[in-house]
Every structure is written in structure tokens, then in C-alpha cells.
Amino acid sequence: MSLWRLAEAAAWIGGACIFGWILLDAWRTGRRFDEKLLLSSREGEIEDRIDHLPGPKA
């Protein structure tokens, strides 16, 4: 088997392992943490970041 064919096989196996790890971690995270906490993010708070800029307060 040539080096390139080995590289092909290694790419399949490597990709599958990585994707499998992501899937496993996502599944474990879903089981370990409460769904409410996982979904608790809020949209970007910006006003505190531009308070130093001149102009009227919103």
C-alpha cells in the first residue's frame, strides 16, 4: 500500500475519531448540565462598553 493510500485511510480514521469525540462530549455535556443553564446565554450587552464615548445616554 502506498503512502498516499495510507494517508487516505489515516484521514478517514482521524476525522471519524475527532467527530466521534465531539459527539461524545456534546452528549456528555447535555447529560451533566441542566438544559436551562446551557440555554441561559443573553444577547450581547454593549451599553456598558461604550459608556466612555461622548453622546447622550440611551
Add this chain to the structure above:
Amino acid sequence: MSGPASPPAGASPTDGTRATGGPAGAHLSLLRVLGPGHVWALGVGIVLVGEFMGWNFSVAKGGALGSLIACWVIGLLYTCVAMIDSEVTSTVAAAGGQYAQSKHIIGPLMAFNVGLYLVMAYTMLEASDALVVGDLLKTVAERAGAPGLDGRPFVFLTVAVLALLNYRGVLVTLNVNLVITAIACAAIVAMFLAVKPWSGGGTLLHRELLSGLPYGWMGVIGSFHFGIWYYLGIEGTCQAAEEVRSPPRSLPFGTMAGMITLLIAATMTWYVCAGVLPWEYLGQAVVPLFDAASVGAGGGLQVALFIGTLFAAIASANGCINDASRAWFSMGRDRYLPEWFAAVHPRYRTPYRAILFLVPIAIAFGFTGLLDQVVTFSILSGLLGYTVMPLNIVLFRRKWPLGSIKRGYVHPWHPLPAVTLLVLCSVTYFSVYLGYGRQLLAMLGFYVLASLWFTFHRYRFVRRGAQFTMPWPRPKGY
């Protein structure tokens, strides 16, 4: 590079039980860790692959001079995009970028469509980039005497590795993008210097190779379609809005610096390639800069250009995973899509379900091998998004005039950039219609169907009041 973030207090299960919401107020959010350099790397990283390949198809449509006109006219289109985006996003600093802008300024149906344009544009571009990596490795294998290499495993591996990077943190993702994008930029500069443009002769043969406009002005308009490759994706900087430390400063600075970089890189690329390769060849070359290096420079530079092409494709796919997932995540958070997609990883603080969900879609499109079709889908989705921007900025200025809310950046000459953008988008639609009319109509049909699904099914789930998060006064006239 930073390690993973700690979950907030109350979020870590220590006794083997499921962690609850923790103490009152405990919540997860994306991390604000990025600076202007990362914004630059995100925008330029997504686009730069277009300088290494793809832009040159505009030469086939309009000749070398037509391609230069397309480079600068489409550059003007994207400069307007960057100016408008910088103003609105420096104020609406939320993940989802243009989706969040449309949601606040226009309305839910438009926001849904814009969100979908973004996800499709970036996912298709990611698939194309992975395809390019596979094709490059096939080419190397062929030259090394091993023809018939299957590109699919490399498409799969590329997407999987980059998805892992994105899954584990935004800082490491964009630090990697910063490094490989800088290397790819350096390869273009090295190529430009290698042909010695100041020497006036030698390798560069512009006088002999430039042949006017072979297909007239209609050819020039036709070349606008592929002129988009020079800059497609620079608007992706907005997707970092919720993760930059200082949105009002970093977003306009990173976006404008990115646009300047691209204008210079695009012009340098055209200058070198048009001076070395005849337009008939350049118009159908797969890797024009690499070919130009083969003709006009030594072996060392060929290797540099190969690495530059590979890195540019990887940086682009990396940035696309980041951007598509942010848009998908923010639509889930507002329940424009199932809320399940709005989960943030407690350890890595990334929208991990959105990242994971889009990976198989990108791989599936990558496996088709239809690079031109996939890229055209991406270009058309991007173009639809740009068309909304003039309406966005006009309504933004009308509903919240200057002085009524704080803006991180105010773009000059309003409404000239909006009008210019609308006119140039219209001309570019015509250009796309000339070459890919069926795809344009099919894609419009897809978005109409998606809009019907949203209006008659999904809209009832949307958090109608809670989706508006900006602490702005009531719009003028309401």
C-alpha cells in the same frame, strides 16, 4: 492561547448529579476575549482564499482589464458593506451580526431570511474550502506519481479538525486564523516582490499580455460575478460582535483594516498574474497564483505559494465554521429555530450544538465535489444579504437618528454608500443571472419556501418581546 474557560459558579457538577442553573443569576455566555487583530483575522481569513483561486474566472468573462475593473468596482461594493456593517454592528453588538441587525431594525421575517443567507453562505463556503484542500492534495499526489487519490477523506478530516478547534474555544480558533492568514498574506507579498515590479521589464509583460476588453463592456459586467471572490466573506467580522472585548472599537477597526488589506492583496494578485500569464490561460487556471509562481519565480516561492493556498483555504473554512455557527446559535436563542441550538458549552463557552449540527451539512456538500455550484450558492446567499444592508442602514438612521443612541462608529456620506451598494448589487445580480440564471432562480425559490415555513409554522415560537435586547429609546415616529 488560553485554556478552556471555567463554568460559572454553580454550573459544575461536583457530586455526580446534574448541575442546575446554580445560584440566582448564574448564566452562561460566549466569552469576550477577542481583539481587533482577531476580527481582522476572521474577516481576511475567510476571504483570502479568493485571491489564490477563483477570482481569475472573471478574466475568462471580461479579459484581464475587465477583471481589474471588477476587482475595483466590487471592491467599492464591499467597502460600502464594510462601512455600513461597521456602524450598525458597533451598536448592535450581538452574535448573528447582520441577523441581529435586521431583527432590531427591520423585522422578524427579514431577520430570519438574513440569518439563513448567512448560514448558507458560510456553510457552502466552508464546504468549498474543504473541497479545495482535497483538490490541492490530489494535485500534489498526482505530481508525486500517485494519481487517483480520493479527496473525500481530506475534506472530512479538514472539517473535523476545524470543527474541533471551534468547539474548544473562540480564542484558540482565531489565534490560529491570525497566524495562518498572516502567512498566506506574506506569500502574496513575497510573490509580488519576487517579480520585481520596480524593475520595469523582465518577468512582467503587461504591455504584451493586456489585450483590452475581449468581450466589451458586457464581458466586464459578466466578470463582476467572479469579482466577488476577491472579497466574499469580509462581512463575517460582525459575527464576532458578542465575543470581542470592545465592540465599538474592535469591529470597525478590524473590518476596515481587513478591507484595506484585501483591496491591496487583490490588486497585487491581479498585477502579478496578469503580467505573467496570458488571459486565455489565466481565465481557466485552477491555482493562478501558484501557476504565476511556476512561471515567474523560483522553486522556493512555488512552495510558499502552495503553503499559502493551503493555509488560506484552511483559514477560510475555520472562519466560516465560526460565523455560520454564531448565526445559527443566535437564531436558536430567539427561537427562530429550535431553542436546542442556543446551548453554550459550560467549559469552552462556544455554541457547541450549532457547530456540531452544521458539520455534517458542510461535509455532505464537500463530498459532492461540485465546487462551482457550491460556491455559487455561497455567492448568491452573500449577495442577497448585501442587498438588505441599504434598507437596514436607511431605517437605522431614520428610526434612531444620530445623537439619539450611542454609536461606536458613524460612517460618512450617508446615504451615498447605501445607494452605491444597492446599485452595485443590482448590477451584480444581472451578472450572476448571465452565467447562473437557473441557480439564482432555484435559490430564490428555496428562500421563498423557507420564508413560508417561518411565517406559517415557526413564527409562533419566537420570543417576540424578549428578542429585542438593545437598550434603545423608542424609534422615532413610533
